[in-house]
Amino acid sequence: MPVSAPAARSTPVAEGGERGGRKLSQQQPPGDGAGAPGMEPGPGKEAGPPRFEPCGPWLVQVRFATGLTSEDYVSQKGWLSARLECCPLHPEGGCGFARHTMYARVYPAGCWIARYYCRRGHTTFSLLPEFLCSRLTGTLAEVEAAVAAVEAAPTQEAASEVVRPAVELPGALRWLRRRSRLVHAGLAAVIGLLPGLLAGQTPTVTGIRSALGAEEVLVRLRGEVVEHLAALPPPLGFGPRPARRRPKATALQQEAGPDPPLATR
Numbered sequence: 001m002p003v004s005a006p007a008a009r010s011t012p013v014a015e016g017g018e019r020g021g022r023k024l025s026q027q028q029p030p031g032d033g034a035g036a037p038g039m040e041p042g043p044g045k046e047a048g049p050p051r052f053e054p055c056g057p058w059l060v061q062v063r064f065a066t067g068l069t070s071e072d073y074v075s076q077k078g079w080l081s082a083r084l085e086c087c088p089l090h091p092e093g094g095c096g097f098a099r100h101t102m103y104a105r106v107y108p109a110g111c112w113i114a115r116y117y118c119r120r121g122h123t124t125f126s127l128l129p130e131f132l133c134s135r136l137t138g139t140l141a142e143v144e145a146a147v148a149a150v151e152a153a154p155t156q157e158a159a160s161e162v163v164r165p166a167v168e169l170p171g172a173l174r175w176l177r178r179r180s181r182l183v184h185a186g187l188a189a190v191i192g193l194l195p196g197l198l199a200g201q202t203p204t205v206t207g208i209r210s211a212l213g214a215e216e217v218l219v220r221l222r223g224e225v226v227e228h229l230a231a232l233p234p235p236l237g238f239g240p241r242p243a244r245r246r247p248k249a250t251a252l253q254q255e256a257g258p259d260p261p262l263a264t265r
């Protein structure tokens with residue numbers, strides 16, 4: 001199996017924080033949740049903010065091509081063979097790039113993520129297996145199945161009874177809508193990136209599955225757009241979430257007026 005994630009294919013991106021964020025503690029305990037990828041609150045805790053704090057350390061996710069299923073990754077401890085050959089920020093070396101402490105995903109159980117740390121760049125790199133969601137719990141296959149269920153159901157309420165039967169309706173709907181919104185945004189972006197493959201297709205799981213003649217598409221698509229993952233929304237990409245459509249009142253006011261004068265200092 002491939003055991004390395006070549007730096008040339010890595011896609012650094014600020015993970016929930018601004019560039020130049022704080023340095024991670026060298027003794028971070030496993031399971032730290034300070035904005036780390038995939039460290040979502042547990043089941044049933046998605047009811048409201050805060051979810052991710054946007055003030056975490058600078059974390060960068062890198063796609064780790066394991067060729068494994070999530071079950072095999074856990075049973076074979078795939079994180080132990082994860083390698084970053086050199087620092088993505090400083091391929092020339094000399095920056096104090098070294099292995100960092102691992103962190104545990106909430107789910108799947110027993111799933112750990114290998115990390116590296118660049119001392120000069122104060123940046124931690126997480127080697128995310130290709131099948132795991134970025135910034136959401138679970139696997140891409142699971143989130144894909146949930147979104148497909150929403151698309152196939154007559155209503156979101158009906159879908160929630162199938163996908164999230166044990167969760168009260170408002171929470172289940174939020175859970176489903178969040179995933180649908182993120183996955184559809186990612187698919188729309190991927191269609192633009194792969195015009196030869198997907199031009200004119202509908203940015204839905206159902207539509208892309210049909211176009212590709214595949215039963216599952218998200219893991220494959222992540223591999224097709226490796227160079228762009230930093231800009232794509234999670235859970236497919238490693239970039240920021242798309243902006244909410246709700247405009248702020250101040251934005252509306254600004255739109256109504258003339259352009260502000262250029263600042264002169």
Ligand SMILES: [Zn+2]
Pocket residue numbers: 087088089090095096097118119120121
């Ligand atoms: Zn470095």
